[in-house]
Amino acid sequence: MVTHISKKDQPNKSGEKSDVHAVNLTPWQKANLEYRKKNGQDATWSPTVIAGQEQKEEPQLSENASDLPIEGGSLNPNGSFADRLPKLKYERNSVLYRRLTIIILLFLIPLLFTLYYVSPLSKLAAVHVVKNDTVTKTAVTQAAGFNLDEGLWSQYWHRKENEAKIKKALPRVKSVSVAIEHFNEFKLTVTEYQEVAILEKGDSYAPVIENGKVLAETVKKPAENLPILEDFKSQKRILAVLKQYQKLSQALRSSISQIKYTPTNANAELLNLLMNDGNTVIINISNLAEQLKYYPQVAKELKGKGVVDMEVGIFTYPYPKEDEKTKETTNSSNSAQSENNQNETNENTAENETQSETNNNTQIEQ
Template identity: 35%
Template sequence: MEKEKIVSIEERIPKLKKLRKRKTNRRLIFIISLFFLLVLAIVYFQSSLSKVQSIDVEGNELTSKADIIAQSGIEKGGSVWKMGLKQVEKKLERDPKIQQADVSLVFPNKLNISVEEQQKLAYLAKGKKLYPVLNNGTVLNKAADGTPEQLPILYDFKAGKELDQMMDSLEQLPGEIVNSISEIYYAPKKTDRLHIQLFMNDGFEVSATLKTFSEKMIYYPAIVSQLDPDIKGVIDLEVGSYFRAYHSGKKEKSEEPVPEQ
């Protein structure tokens, strides 16, 4: 039995040679492949293939493609590898109209810029012109052309804390409520510098304060459903919830509950 287990060196030598040859061939193939990859890389970097040939922009409505490319600092013909894509994204996100930017390379030399813009929630009236206002309080420099979208028109607001708070409140409301608002006036009182007055598309008026506007205005559809649509008046959301008809001096308490402050 022991003799059967013994393998002679003469029998093992051919197998060892084959194994060595395989390892040598693998190493040679690896070295040759690596060499060709390095050659290809050098050729790529030295050729026009590594230069930016085209730039695509998507997701933009508030800013033109040309402006976004200009802000990115990317130029056609520049090396795609010398520019830091993350740095380009940061440059674009400095624009108050852009919430998020993503820049990617489509090999070999095409760049794709995808932007997510801030949301347009209202218009600010300045004289006879209406300027779009974004959810972060940014007022665009270019006035709206033609018929504006069905969004609230803001009057007597100025860029600053009150406008930012107004836009933050609108952002928290459902779209159907925002679209039901026709006009919003900034009308500060001695007792409340954050008082606002709203005129709704359904003919009702709302008196509110920015302190609790988003919390109470969410109940507007339920409150209106309890009122006679033929009797218009003011829905007071400043303290509690009250309705006062235009042709009546008395207040009728709405049954719709409003969160207490």
């Protein structure tokens, strides 16, 4: 804190009060002094100087406190210009460097993009297919329709269209994803539908995948451990059966050999299940998973091969004897027919031998 001190507040160094009247004054000084007293003003001149006494010069305090030094530091917080000059140079250089960096980046970034787009890194170099099982990598690559040595990013932005092409051309493909690897190569990750059944088509069999779709491809020999579907015409009906089939335990799935669709006028959901143990189960599609779980217990109570009817409730009965007689009659007829054919063959052979001997004798006589 700076205290302003005026001359009139300073004490007399001799310790005595200054008395202007004790000094010999000229008449005009006295008149001036009286005039100032009347007006309430102090004298602007010192009586000691008039009296010839030399007054010690006292330091005058500046009215501006900021120009005076104070103990422990300077009154000017910013210091002198010479002290601030290095800081000003540093700030100026920092601003220049910042502006220069921005200008360089504005020119460098477009240049780098241009160099990238004209380089081989911006072109598609290869397409890799992974996690495929049944479908071939070549089939997936051809169905995708990606063009090598053409723009990488333009094809990547439209990858959804290529994924749709793959799923349309290859019904086995459930999903496919395209990702970039090694800077300029595509990696196609394929997920396939699983085969869950086989549909009988005359002398051949067509795979049925988990979405209920029957594939166009056919095989002569059905796959093992898959049920054979017969007489199904509707994909919706196949899908309904497969949903119930997937709810079964693995043991029950393995026990089913064939699933035959046998609708009636009264029941359009009726199925005949041919089991591996020789029994036949009559059951509705909608109740397949719920009722078939009781089959192992029911099958143990059967004394022989027969039918387990679960259409309404659960009851069993053996195969009709007429069917067995029909099978025996058919087998006997086939055996008799085979014997007749064998006899006819033997008779024809004997006749041929007799005719041959006659011809030989005739030739000898001649």
